[in-house]
Amino acid sequence: MSEKNKIPEVDIVIDQEAGVIREVKPDKLRSKKGHERRVNTSIYVTLVLMSIIWLAPFVFLVFQSFRSYLTESGGMVNYLLPKQWSLDNYTWLLTDPSSDFLRWYGNTLIIALFCSVLQTFMVLSVSYALSRLRFKGRKLIMNVVLVLGMFPGFLTMIILYFLLRQLGLTQDGAVPGLILIYVASSGMGYYISKGFFDTIPKSLDESARIDGATRSQVFRLIIMPLAKPIVIYTILMAFMAPWGDYVFASYVAFGSKPNYNVAVGLYQWVNVNDYQGYFTRFCAGGVLVAVPVTVLFLALQKYYVEGVTGGAVKG
Amino acid sequence: MADLEYFKLSKPQKMLRGIGSFFARIPQGIVNGLKKLAQLVVSLFKGLGANIADLFTTFKNGDWKTRLSYLVMGFGSCARGQWGRGILFFLFQTVFNVYMFMPNAEFSGCYYLGKLSTLGTVETYKQGRKTVYGDNSFFILLYGVLTIFFIIAFIYTWRVNIKQNKINEQLLKSGHKLKTAKDDLDSLRDEQFHKTMLALPTLGVTVFTILPIFFMILVAFTNFDATHQPPGKLFTWVGWDNFNQLLAMDSASYGDTFRHVLLWTLIWAFFATFLNYFLGMLVAIMINKKGIKLKKMWRTILVMTIAIPQFVSLLYVSKMFAADGLVNTYLMKWGWISSPLPFWTDPVWARVTIIVINVWIGIPYLMLIATGILMNIPADLYESARIDGANAFQMYRKITLPYMLFVTGPYLLTSFTGNINNFNVIFLLSGGKPLSLDLAGGAGHTDLLITWLYKMTVNDTNYKLAAVIGILVFVVTAVINLIVYNMIPSVKNEEDFQ
Structure with a gap:
């Protein structure tokens, strides 16, 4: 009171x-x-x-x-709290010879690491060129990308699969194949970082150019140091996307179990196999996937927020 | 109607007028879009004409080095001392010629180009135990398209080669020096820096996006499906048959299913966009309200759904609502219901469940966006409104909402088209189920066009219809975009932001 x-x-x-x-x-x-x-x-x-x-x-x-697989059921049950807490599912995932989980995890991690480097390189070069350089055909490129973006992404699945097969990058080569697919067209997702580059004052470039810097020097020495937030945002997005991709990953690795990524492997546990036996294993796998990704995301949350808000406002 | 008259109208009248003019402008929007398209075509032809004319005059006025370059690419460059450029031109021409007229005809461009009109005539057949492979329609179509791309690239390079001759001739005449190979390399780091930066991305997009899309558009006009699978069987051109099948008005073929799926796709996109938008904004306003503590914590809790990979969260939630999932079993245990609720088995239930779960996914995202924008609204606007005695709701309607709508207009549009193609939510939650015998092509009641396309490709290997669906998705998206963009009075001027 x-x-x-x-x-x-x-x-x-x-x-x-x-x-x-x-x-x-x-x-x-x-x-x-x-x-x-x-x-x-x-x-x-x-x-x-x-x-x-x-x-x-x-x-x-x-x-x-954490529900015990051995003494309780590994399927769906009608109660929430495990009667007996145990690490059964985790031990099975990580040590059992019939579990491919570690392999899948490794595959996904490799894809994610490569993508976060290569994709960032692609996205930043496209967005920088379109934002701060003026050249003939710039508008045309932007319009073409806009039109291409209106086609649904899965339309071209079969032909991409075929192209990769010609290169030997399906099934056993699924990991490099997926990296290639993810990276090749990633330049089309330039919008958000272009929005960021647009906000850096042009006078910076101009004064550096007057001092005799070439355009590539302006990019490397002037703009890049300022672009840290958007670089981190792009890396973060590129790193997170492969963890959740099911469609291309399942299509490219079709039938070759050791070359799945985590999304494909776990999805099949829940939907294709007898999920009653695999449900708690799916949960454990989900936790193992979600924890590192979530921690990373929350740690870099600030950059993510800057990215989405900037991107949304600029459209 | 003059402005003055407009202000005299009452509120409902104004609203009616607003809605009316919205629809009245749709034809205008379509007309504007068509006009732009026509202008584009006209300018394309004009450019083509000018280029051809220029080719003739260059030949007429050029010296022998230039004239010989019409046949041997890069000759003029070499003869004038630009060896680097000249050799590149020449190499390109050689590669092109070798590809087109290879001695091993099976692999040459001409071979595929020649077969493109029929997509192959020689069937694969069995001779005793041995399979004798005939034409492979898939290869023919693919390499035919590749060859066309290659020819276009060749013509373009050839044109550049001639233009260079013309420019060099003029430069030499006026007493300038020509660029050396070192100058060229240097310029890639300066004046031509955009070429350096865009080379790799352009190559990637051309091979992995443009070429495949072009190929699939062509597939839509063939009968490439499960019964016409190379290398065993041939497929061939069928014209507009597939489009007719999908757009037919009778219920026997795919027409009914297509309309059903399209309608749900649009309903879904509408709710997924606007419900999330307003609820997300509401949550943002609540969290940002003065006097609410622990703002950061609330935000972080919500953001968890963005952080956790969707295949984990959505698959788990989907199982939660299954007949033997946690929600149903607990409701039954508590005696609230006697039999499981049909979350995924009844069409209407499934649709509502999906929309509601999508709110769970979507609110955090919009909350973040709205927070960023809300902080940008000048605080004195609210201050003066408060002094004038406005209550919270009035302030929301008169300040917050218009401001948000103004700033996020383009975002709403992209979000709407994004939701039309929102594969993950549907695929991971319901997989398009419940299925129905009334629907053709394996479609279910919650299938979007995009998930249907996926099923067509993966389950039915009905590539021709998948291609048609893909094209129709493009058409729907493009039409919505064109109309909305032409209705927004001032199309955003890019340079204004800088």
Whole structure:
């Protein structure tokens, strides 16, 4: 009830901006404060409820991953908390000879690492060229990319598969094949980083050019050091995408189990195999995939937020 | 109607007028788009004409070095001392000639080009135990397309080669020196820096996007499907047959299914875009409200759904709502329901469930975007509104919403088209199910065009219809984009931001 004491016991309020004196009844002020508090309380209630809804599936996932495979069931059961907590599923994933999980994990990690380097290189060169260099055909390139982007990505799946097969990059070569597919067209996703480059003042380039720097020097020595946030954003996105790709990964690695990525492997556990036996293993695998990616993402959250907000505003 | 009259109208009237003018402008938008297209075609032909004319005059006025370059690419460059450029031109021509007229006819460009009109005539057959392979339609189409690309590239390079001769001649005449190979290399780091930066990405996009799309557009006009699979069988051109099949108005063929799936795709895109947009904005406003503590924590909790790979979160949530999933079993345990709710088995339930779960996915993303924008709204706007006695809802409607809509207009458009192609959510949650006997081509009630396309490709190997669906998705997206862009009065001027 200390709030009450703060309310001034006056009935005249001077509105400086409008230059008028208004009469305000003290009880009206008080009710306004009360209203404010009620609003805040209901917001807190909503936010707490939302937090529960948003976190629940992940908490459940973790719970179920710790359910004992040996003494309980590995499938879906009608209770949430394991009767016996154990690391059965994790041990199976990581040590059992019939589990390909470590292999899949390695595949995905390799793809993600290569993509984060190569894709960043592609995206940054395209966005830099389109944002800060002026040349004939620039608008044309942007329009062509816009039109190409309107075709659904999976349309070309068979032909890409065929191209990769000609190069020997399917099944056993699925990992380099996928890297090639992801990287080759990644230049088309230049929008967000171009938006970022657009915001760096042009006068910087111009003064460097007057001092005799070439355009490539401007890029390397002037702009790149300023572009740290967008570089990190691009790396982050390129690193995270391969973890979730199912479609191309399953198509390119078709039938060759050791060359799956985690998404394909785990998806098939849940949907193709008898998932009743693999459900808790899926949960454990999901936890192992989600934890490092999530930690990385949350650590770099700031850059992600800058990227999406900048990108959305610029359209 | 004059502005004054407009202000005299009452609110509902204004709204009606707004909606009316929105639809009234649609034809205008279409017309504008068509006009632009026509202008493009005209300018294309004009450019072509000018180029051909220039070819003749260059030949007429040029010296013998230039004239010989019409036949032997790079000759003029070499003869004038630009060895680097000249040799590159010559090499390109040699490679092209070898490819086109290879002695081993099976692999030459001409061979594939010649077969392109029929896509092969010699069937594969069995002679005793041995299989004798005939023509492979797939190869013919693919290498035919490649050859066409190569020819276009050749013509372009040939043209550049001649233009260079002309420029060099003029330079020499006026007493300038020609660029050396070193100058050329240096310029790649300076004036021509864009070429250095764009070379690799352009190559990648050409081989892995443009060429495949071109190929698939052609496939839409063939009968390439499970019964016409090379190398065993041939496929051939069928014209517009596939389009007719998919767009037919009778219910016997794919027409009904296509309309059904298209309708759901649009409904889905609408809800997925706008529901998420307004709810996400609401959440952002709540978190950013003055006096709410732990802002960062709330945001981080929500952002978890972005961080965790979708195949983990969506697959898990999908299983949560299954008939034997946690939600149903707990509801039954508590005695609220006696039999499992048909989350994934009833068409309407499945659709609503998907839209609701998508809100769970989408709110965090929009919350982040809206937060960034909300912070940019000048605070004094709210201050003066408060002094004038506006309540929270009025401020939202008069300040926040218009500002947000203005700034995020283009984003809404991209998000709408993105949702038309939102494969992951549908595929991981329901896989397009529930299936129905009324629908052809293995489509289910929650299939979007894009997931249907995927099923066509992977399950049915019905490539021709998959290609048609892909093209139609493109058409839908392009039409929506064209109309909306032409209706936004001032198309964003890129340079304004800089």
